[in-house]
Amino acid sequence: MxxxxxxxxxxxxxxxxxxxxxxxxxxxxxxxxxxxxxxxxxxxxxxxxxxxxxxxxxxxxxxxxxxxxxxxxxxxxxxxxxxxxxxxxxxxxxxxxxxxxxxxxxxxxxxxxxxxxxxxxxxxxxxxxxxxxxxxxxxxxxxxxxxxxxxxxxxxxxxxxxxxxxxxxxxxxxxxxxxxxxxxxxxxxxxxxxxxxxxxxxxxxxxxxxxxxxxxxxCKPAKPLPKELEEFVQSSGKDGVVVFTLGSMIQNLTEEKSNMIASALAQIPQKVLWRYRGKKPDTLGPNTRLYDWIPQNDLLGHPKTRAFIAHCGTNGIYEAIYHGIPVVGIPIFGDQFGNIARLKAKGAAVEVDLQAMTSSDLLNALKEVINNPSYKENAMRLSRIHHDQPxxxxxxxxxxxxxxxxxxxxxxxxxxxxxLTWYQYHSLDVIGFLLACVATIMFLVTKCCLLCCWKFAKTGKKKKRM
Amino acid sequence: MxxxxxxxxxxxxxxxxxxxxxxxxxxxxxxxxxxxxxxxxxxxxxxxxxxxxxxxxxxxxxxxxxxxxxxxxxxxxxxxxxxxxxxxxxxxxxxxxxxxxxxxxxxxxxxxxxxxxxxxxxxxxxxxxxxxxxxxxxxxxxxxxxxxxxxxxxxxxxxxxxxxxxxxxxxxxxxxxxxxxxxxxxxxxxxxxxxxxxxxxxxxxxxxxxxxxxxxxxCKPAKPLPKELEEFVQSSGKDGVVVFTLGSMIQNLTEEKSNMIASALAQIPQKVLWRYRGKKPDTLGPNTRLYDWIPQNDLLGHPKTRAFIAHCGTNGIYEAIYHGIPVVGIPIFGDQFGNIARLKAKGAAVEVDLQAMTSSDLLNALKEVINNPSYKENAMRLSRIHHDQPxxxxxxxxxxxxxxxxxxxxxxxxxxxxxLTWYQYHSLDVIGFLLACVATIMFLVTKCCLLCCWKFAKTGKKKKRM
Known part of the structure; x- marks a missing residue:
């Protein structure tokens, strides 16, 4: 450090x-x-x-x-x-x-x-x-x-x-x-x-x-990108770019997985910036560049960015919300599953499963968040809410x-x-006490009734005998 | 209006x-x-x-x-x-x-x-x-x-x-x-x-x-008092003044009650400003003046104010907190009982009961909040907390x-x-379902055991017979 x-x-x-x-x-x-x-x-x-x-x-x-x-x-x-x-x-x-x-x-x-x-x-x-x-x-x-x-x-x-x-x-x-x-x-x-x-x-x-x-x-506003990155981003024209990272914890994928991902990325018209330190996939398209590190927040805040493929760590998700970018989520562990569920429920993301996904799953997810305007609209709504705090x-x-x-x-x-103990917190002792009171009263009332009936029956019998 | x-x-x-x-x-x-x-x-x-x-x-x-x-x-x-x-x-x-x-x-x-x-x-x-x-x-x-x-x-x-x-x-x-x-x-x-x-x-x-x-x-800072009021307040010297109101809803008290209150007020060295529209009590001391209306907030914010006798409506209580004034509370109805309980728990007030109080109860309560510095300190602590918000x-x-x-x-x-319904909210249907499952399993296990025992016993008997 x-x-x-x-x-x-x-x-x-x-x-x-x-x-x-x-x-x-x-x-x-x-x-x-x-x-x-x-x-x-x-x-x-x-x-x-x-x-x-x-x-x-x-x-x-x-x-x-x-x-x-x-x-x-x-x-x-x-x-x-x-x-x-x-x-x-x-x-x-x-x-x-x-x-x-x-x-x-x-x-x-x-x-x-x-x-x-x-x-x-x-x-x-x-x-x-x-x-x-x-x-x-x-x-x-x-x-x-x-x-x-x-x-x-x-x-x-x-x-x-x-x-x-x-x-x-x-x-x-x-x-x-x-x-x-x-x-x-x-x-x-x-x-x-x-x-x-x-x-x-x-x-x-x-x-x-x-x-x-x-x-x-x-979160903070985006700073200008380094010259080489800015040129690559600008070269995307009106199609824009996609930012892709699985965070700093996942450094490598299996060769099969990375090839599958790369071939999906190769099929979109957008340029892709992929933060990846593993072996360069054979299927890597000309539109995709690998980076050891990317200025993620500055890229997400760039006007040409169309989507963010992410593992859905909370920090990255918040940068996407801050800049109003729709997400393709590939949750890997921990709260990432909950994070993507929340973004999906708010209509600002699509989820793909790292274990089960095929190339076309990823491709379809990307097309969906980029081409269906509702994802961008919802991401912008979240962004407006995020920025509008007291x-x-x-x-x-x-x-x-x-x-x-x-x-x-x-x-x-x-x-x-x-x-308080847990049962006091939930008032279970109070409820238990009241139930016991009710049970006691019911017991006594029943006993009294039975006693009365018994006495009454006895008197009746006596009377009959007389 | x-x-x-x-x-x-x-x-x-x-x-x-x-x-x-x-x-x-x-x-x-x-x-x-x-x-x-x-x-x-x-x-x-x-x-x-x-x-x-x-x-x-x-x-x-x-x-x-x-x-x-x-x-x-x-x-x-x-x-x-x-x-x-x-x-x-x-x-x-x-x-x-x-x-x-x-x-x-x-x-x-x-x-x-x-x-x-x-x-x-x-x-x-x-x-x-x-x-x-x-x-x-x-x-x-x-x-x-x-x-x-x-x-x-x-x-x-x-x-x-x-x-x-x-x-x-x-x-x-x-x-x-x-x-x-x-x-x-x-x-x-x-x-x-x-x-x-x-x-x-x-x-x-x-x-x-x-x-x-x-x-x-x-709540807002105090404005200067009208000339006549300011002169009366200043005339209190180092003893200061006490502000007294039971709110705009209670206009009159019984003659007995107002006399009892007035005689308690007459015994303190402070000057008293009492907002009261009823008949002037006979026992009113020379230190006490009655007013149809008082600029309550401006009085509570005056440096000479030592205590506030109040019915503990939320607005008045907040003005007392804002200016850090200890309270003698005479709650009358509704949330006033809860309000004084909160101030008492925080050590910034003493309570007297309107129905049961005697002249000396009120006098002692007043002496306590004025002369025991802990009440002023606690009122000031609440005031600091109130003013220190984001x-x-x-x-x-x-x-x-x-x-x-x-x-x-x-x-x-x-x-x-x-x-959710109330039982869903408290997960009672989930708990009920799980209890039913447990009960069913226990029932089946018991039945199976009994069946086994019965079969075993039967076989035993048969063997014995042979």
Whole structure:
């Protein structure tokens, strides 16, 4: 990483995991998530995902430990009197460091599986009936079977976090902080959750005053392209260009896959800029150029850009929304399936399946988003909504970070639900108590009636006898 | 009303209810709510409240009908091509007019009993376990019995609206719109709900993207006082002044009550400005002056003001928060009980009970908020929080009204929960289905086991016989 470009002080820490091991683990994680998981059944997918996530968190723990046990570093941080800690709860540790330093912390977060962390630790209500999990392709309008699937995902995620992932961290946090606590309790102290989506893109769902939706905070107007790129883009004439990237995580495809993609691209009248570091496909058309790197945001903001072929990472999606570009989505893992589902539901994208797609699938998808004007119109509508906010997402993020620094927290925004158990939260104890009361009353009334009947019958018999 | 001061065109409509009848009804409503309800039991209070509210709505209906059946007015409004309709769902009709004119509408709203309208028609989740009803004195930290009370209030409010208040309006809306509909369905089409509280004051609770909290939008810096008032205020020296009003709705108190209050006020070193139109109390001290009207906001913003004795209407409370003035609250009806509970929980107020208070109760409350510095500190903290928002409440309200006008709606903010029944929303059908599956499997397994045992036993017997 080039530290000279970062406008703040970055410290490189010695940790017990080597960079090679970490990258190897990370690449295994990526490969499994991208290419193995899609082949598995729903159940096996959840189990496998949990397993690789636990392994990832275990590596994270040794990184965490290297910080927490570094007395010199901790005392230096203590002396520096930081005002705030910014963390991402996808991997744990930030909140622990903040607690140790006794400073407020805020989260910058995309999502957790089934929104379990947001729900369990942040108090967010996410009714599974209309809040689809971010890793599913579901929308907010579900059939019974889809609601069943989403409910199972919610419940499984809760179980996975509470009984499989959290326990060893509960123990670790308790040990480090020297008091019995849980990681969830510590996470619940976040002063503010800055969520990296917003309602231009996300299906509306309930949230809390200490959640702020800052999706697209990184977006900015396009800068002019380098001369060579600009010439290539201009050479496309009135047909325009297509921008294509599967993100920085997927570097290579199989030769078969890349040839299949290249031959589809060769058949469109547009020029194509493809960010790809693998072997040059044999079927590459004269209209397509490969690049090690592209200025993605500047290209998406170029007036000649007609479509964006993307793996649907949130950042890329937001750049497409910002510039109003329709998308052909090839989701690979994680929230990418949810991202494309959202864009599709809003009519600004077409999805193709990386595993199953043929050359003509990709070609048809491209023709559809480029030639059917509704996709461009919908993309522009999303763009207009994104730009028409009371305050820019970056400004809101900065405001709340500085608010927490000014007021040493934002406790007035935190709901009291964290004091309740899950059954108290859902009023199950109240309902149970009332049902018990009703049952008791019914029992007593029945008993009384029976007693009366019995007495009456007895008297009747006596009378008869007389 | 002086129409010359209103910067927009106001039309006075002929309705079938006379002003006298309306005011009489309104005053009966006020009197019952203020002085009769507090004497009733919890249950009778709810029943009585529902009854007087239904009567109030029935009057409202004849006002509504005068608009809806006025063809000339409707066609004039249609021709004028309004961009938006702003309504308050406490009394119905605005949404019906907007539907008839086929224009988007937004709500400006304080609350409904037990948040029933927000929950049933707006999709707001309001867990009764930590979201106290606005008419109760409960906080967000409740005992079991309090949660039970709050749960009953929620359920009763739902029942009251759904089965007692709404039905005749459902019929009316269906007739007017010429299609089967419900008032709740119509209300659910509100593009935006501008709620007149915020988190400086309200306990945090979950909300939705089309809810915006604009509490205190009417607040503004204090203007200089008229000469006579300023002289009286300055004459208080370092002791300062106390501002006292029970709002414009309560004009008079009983002679006994006003004497008791006046004698308490006479015993404090502060000068008191009391907005009161009743008979001058005999016990009025030389430090207290009565006024028909006071410039409340300018007085609360005066540096000599030490405390505010108020009935705790939301507007007055927000002016106190805006200027950081501690409050002695004498709640009389409606949300005033909830308002004082919120201020008390935040340590910025003391409550006295209008029915039960003695002269010394009021005196002690006044001494407490004036002499114990924690009240002023907490009031100032609330004030700092109120002033430290990313955008002023009025600007946010204006933004969203104009947003709806620009985009002809804000459908992207509306949750999909309105498509679900209540049992679907809570996933009860999914849970029921899964329980049925489990029960079936258990039944089959048991049956199989029994069958096996029976076969085994039979074979055993046969063998024995052989």
């Amino acid at each position: 080039d530290h000279t470009k970062i406008p703040f002080n970055v410290e490189v820490l010695q940790v017990s995991v080597s960079k090679e091991t970490f990258m190897e683990e990370f690449n295994t994680f990526l490969y499994t998530a991208s290419f193995e998981l899609p082949k598995l059944s729903w159940w096996d997918k959840q189990v496998k995902l949990t397993e690789i996530f636990k392994r990832f968190l275990r590596t994270q723990k040794s990184v965490c430990d290297a910080v927490i046990t570094n007395k010199e570093l901790l005392s230096r941080l203590q002396v520096a009197k930081f005002d705030i800690c910014v963390a991402d709860p996808l991997s744990f540790c930030g909140e622990l460091l903040a607690e140790l330093l006794n400073i407020p912390f805020i989260y910058s977060f995309r999502f957790s599986e089934g929104n379990a962390i947001e729900r369990l630790c942040g108090g967010l209500p996410t009714p599974s009936s209309y809040v689809p999990g971010s890793t599913t392709g579901l929308t907010d309008n579900m059939t019974f079977v889809q609601r069943l699937e989403n409910w199972l995902l919610h419940v499984m995620s809760d179980v996975m976090y509470l009984y499989y992932l959290f326990p060893e961290w509960d123990e670790y946090y308790s040990k480090v902080l020297g008091k019995p606590t849980t990681i969830c309790e510590t996470m619940g102290k976040a002063e503010m959750w800055l969520i990296r989506t917003s309602w231009d893109f996300e299906f509306p769902y309930p949230y809390l005053p200490h959640f702020e939706f800052v999706g697209g905070l990184h 305050m820019k997402p970056l400004d809101r993020a900065v405001f709340w970070i500085e608010f927490v620094m000014r007021h040493k927290g934002a406790k007035h925004l935190r709901p009291a639900s964290s004091n | 002086d129409h010359t001061k209103i910067p927009f065109n106001v039309e006075v409509l002929q309705v079938s209810v006379s002003k006298e009848t309306f005011m009489e009804e309104f005053n009966t409503f006020l009197y019952t709510a203020s002085f009769e309800l507090p004497k009733l039991s919890w249950w009778d209070k709810q029943v009585k409240l529902t009854e007087i509210f239904k009567r109030f709505l029935r009057t409202q209906k004849s006002v509504c009908d005068a608009v809806i059946t006025n063809k000339e007015l409707l066609s004039r409004l249609q021709v004028a091509k309004f961009d938006i309709c702003v309504a308050d769902p406490l009394s119905f009709c605005g949404e019906l007019l907007a539907e008839l004119l086929n224009i988007p509408f937004i709500y400006s709203f304080r609350f409904s009993e037990g948040n029933a309208i927000e929950r049933l028609c707006g999709g707001l989740p309001t867990p009764s376990s930590y979201v106290p009803g606005s008419t109760t004195g409960l906080t967000d930290n409740m005992t079991f019995v309090q949660r039970l009370e709050n749960w009953l209030l929620h359920v009763m409010s739902d029942v009251m609206y759904l089965y007692y208040l709404f039905p005749e309006w459902d019929e009316y809306y269906s007739k007017v719109l010429g299609k089967p509909t419900t008032i709740c369905e119509t209300m659910g089409k509100a593009e935006m709900w501008l709620i007149r509280t915020s988190w400086d004051f309200e306990f945090p609770y979950p909300y939705l993207p089309h809810f915006e909290f604009v509490g205190g939008l009417h 955008m002023k409440p009025l600007d946010r309200a204006v933004f969203w009204i104009e947003f709806v006008m620009r985009h002809k709606g804000a459908k992207h903010l509306r949750p999909a929960s309105s498509n």
